[in-house]
Amino acid sequence: MNGFIVELGIIGVSTVLLLVITLWKRKSPSKLREIPALTRLYRAIGLSVEDGTRLHISLGHGGLLDARAGSALAGLAILRGIAEKTSVSDRPAVATAGNASLGLLTQDTLQAGYQAAGVEELYTPTMGRVTGLSPFGYAAGAMHITQNENVSANIMIGHFGPEVGLLAEASDRENVIVIGASDDLAGQSVLFASSQDALIGEELFAAGAYIGTGASHAASLTVQDILRWLIILALLAGSFFKLAGVNF
Amino acid sequence: MRVFTVVIAIAVGLLILLGYFLPLLAGVQILLLNWALILAGAAALVGVFNILFVHADKIRRREKGSAYSAFLIIFLVATLLFGLILGPEHISMQLVMDAIILPVEAALMGILTITLLYAAVRLLRRRADVMSILFLITAVLVILGSATLPFGDVPLIGTTVRPWVTQVLALGGARGILIGVALGTLTTGLRVLFGIDRPYGGN
Numbered sequence: 309m310n311g312f313i314v315e316l317g318i319i320g321v322s323t324v325l326l327l328v329i330t331l332w333k334r335k336s337p338s339k340l341r342e343i344p345a346l347t348r349l350y351r352a353i354g355l356s357v358e359d360g361t362r363l364h365i366s367l368g369h370g371g372l373l374d375a376r377a378g379s380a381l382a383g384l385a386i387l388r389g390i391a392e393k394t395s396v397s398d399r400p401a402v403a404t405a406g407n408a409s410l411g412l413l414t415q416d417t418l419q420a421g422y423q424a425a426g427v428e429e430l431y432t433p434t435m436g437r438v439t440g441l442s443p444f445g446y447a448a449g450a451m452h453i454t455q456n457e458n459v460s461a462n463i464m465i466g467h468f469g470p471e472v473g474l475l476a477e478a479s480d481r482e483n484v485i486v487i488g489a490s491d492d493l494a495g496q497s498v499l500f501a502s503s504q505d506a507l508i509g510e511e512l513f514a515a516g517a518y519i520g521t522g523a524s525h526a527a528s529l530t531v532q533d534i535l536r537w538l539i540i541l542a543l544l545a546g547s548f549f550k551l552a553g554v555n556f
Numbered sequence: 557m558r559v560f561t562v563v564i565a566i567a568v569g570l571l572i573l574l575g576y577f578l579p580l581l582a583g584v585q586i587l588l589l590n591w592a593l594i595l596a597g598a599a600a601l602v603g604v605f606n607i608l609f610v611h612a613d614k615i616r617r618r619e620k621g622s623a624y625s626a627f628l629i630i631f632l633v634a635t636l637l638f639g640l641i642l643g644p645e646h647i648s649m650q651l652v653m654d655a656i657i658l659p660v661e662a663a664l665m666g667i668l669t670i671t672l673l674y675a676a677v678r679l680l681r682r683r684a685d686v687m688s689i690l691f692l693i694t695a696v697l698v699i700l701g702s703a704t705l706p707f708g709d710v711p712l713i714g715t716t717v718r719p720w721v722t723q724v725l726a727l728g729g730a731r732g733i734l735i736g737v738a739l740g741t742l743t744t745g746l747r748v749l750f751g752i753d754r755p756y757g758g759n
Contacts, residue, residue, distance in 0.1 A: 319746075379737075379741070381753065382740065408604075412603075438606045441603065444661045444665070445661075473675060474667065474668055474671060493733065500691060502671075512740060513740030514740075524753065525747075528740075536735070
C-alpha cells in the first residue's frame with residue numbers, strides 16, 4: 309500500500325510540476341545547455357532542406373504497450389517537429405519503425421506535421437514505413453533506405469538494441485551523419501562506439517526541447533531535473549540513515 | 557472530431573493509470589488493455605501491407621535496388637499465402653522459420669560482431685577523448701576477463717578487475733542511466749496522457 313502511495317505521489321507531483329512549468333516556460337523560454345549531438349541534429353535539419361537531401365528518422369522497434377513506449381513516444385515527438393520543418397523540402401524526411409503500431413503512429417505524426425505546415429497535399433503514406441517486425445529484420449530494411457535514397461542524416465531515436473550497429477555502419481559507409489539515442493543500455497554503448505556524437509541516457513528525451521517542439525518539452529527537462537535532485541537527496545538520506553543504523 | 561479523439565485518448569489513458577491504484581477500476585483496465593492488444597494485432601497486418609505498398613511503389617518508380625523489393629514482395633506474398641493455407645504449425649512453415657529466418661538473423665548477428673569490433677577500432681580516430689579511451693580500456697578488460705583464452709586466464713583480470721568493473725562501476729553507471737531514462741519516460745508519458753503531445757494525429 310505504501311508503494312502505491314509513493315507512486316501516486318510521484319505521478320501527482322510530476323503532473324502538477326509539468327503543467328505549472330509548461331505555463332511558465334511559455335512566458336519565459338529557458339536557455340538550454342549545449343549538447344553536441346543535438347546541435348548537429350538542428351544543423352542537419354536545416355542542411356537537408358537547403359541541399360535537397362533526405363533525413364531518415366529511425367524510431368526503433370519499441371512497442372506502445374510495454375515499458376519501451378516512452379522512447380517510442382519521444383521519437384514521435386521529434387518526428388513531428390522534423391516533419392513540420394522539412395515538409396517543403398524537395399526530398400521530404402522518411403521515417404521507419406520496427407513495430408506495426410508504431411508504424412501507424414509514424415504515418416499519423418508525419419501527416420500531422422505536414423498539416424501544421426499547411427502542405428498536407430505533399431504528404432504521402434509511404435513516407436512512414438514499417439521495415440521489419442524483428443530487431444534484425446528492421447535494421448536490414450532500414451539500412452537499405454540510407455544506402456539508396458539520398459539520405460544526408462540518419463536520426464535514430466527510440467528503442468534499439470545492439471543491431472543499431474548495423475544501421476550506424478551502413479550510414480557511415482555512405483558518409484551520412486549519424487545521430488543516435490536509445491533507451492537500451494546495449495544500444496547506447498553501440499551508438500557511443502559507432503556514431504560521432506551519441507546521446508546518453510535521458511538526453512534521448514531532451515531532443516524535442518532542442519529542436520523547438522514546444523514549451524512542454526522544455527518543461528519536461530526541468531521536471532526531470534527536479535525529480536533527479538529529489539532522488540539524489542533520497543539516496544543520500546537513505547545512505548546516511550543506514551550508516552546511522554536507523555531502519556525504516 | 558479531433559477534440560473527440562483527444563478526449564477518448566485522455567480518458568482511456570487515465571482509466572488505465574488509475575486501474576493500477578484503484579481495485580475498482582482493475583476490470584476496466586484489463587478490458588481496455590485487451591482491446592489494445594487486439595488493435596496491435598490488427599496493426600501488425602497493416603504493417604505487413606505497408607511493407608508491401610512501399611516496395612511495390614519502389615518497383616513502379618524503378619528506384620535503385622528495386623530488384624530486392626521484387627524479391628521481398630514475392631517471398632512475402634508466398635509465405636503469407638502458404639501460412640494461411642497450411643497454418644503456422646505445418647512442417648513447411650516451420651522450415652521457413654528454421655532454415656531461412658533464423659540462419660539469416662544469425663548471419664546478421666555475426667556481421668554485427670565484426671561491425672562492432674571495427675567500430676571500436678575506429679572510435680579513437682573518430683573521437684579521441686578521455687571517454688573514448690576509458691570506453692575502450694573497459695571493453696578490453698571485460699573481454700579479457702570473460703573470454704576463454706588459449707593460454708589460460710589472465711591473473712587478477714577475471715577474478716578481481718572484471719567483477720569490480722561490471723558489478724560496481726558499470727552497475728552504478730547503468731542504474732544512473734536507467735533512472736534518467738525512467739524520469740524521461742515518466743514526463744513523456746504524462747505529456748501524452750494529458751494531450752500536450754498527440755502522437756495519434758492532429759495539431
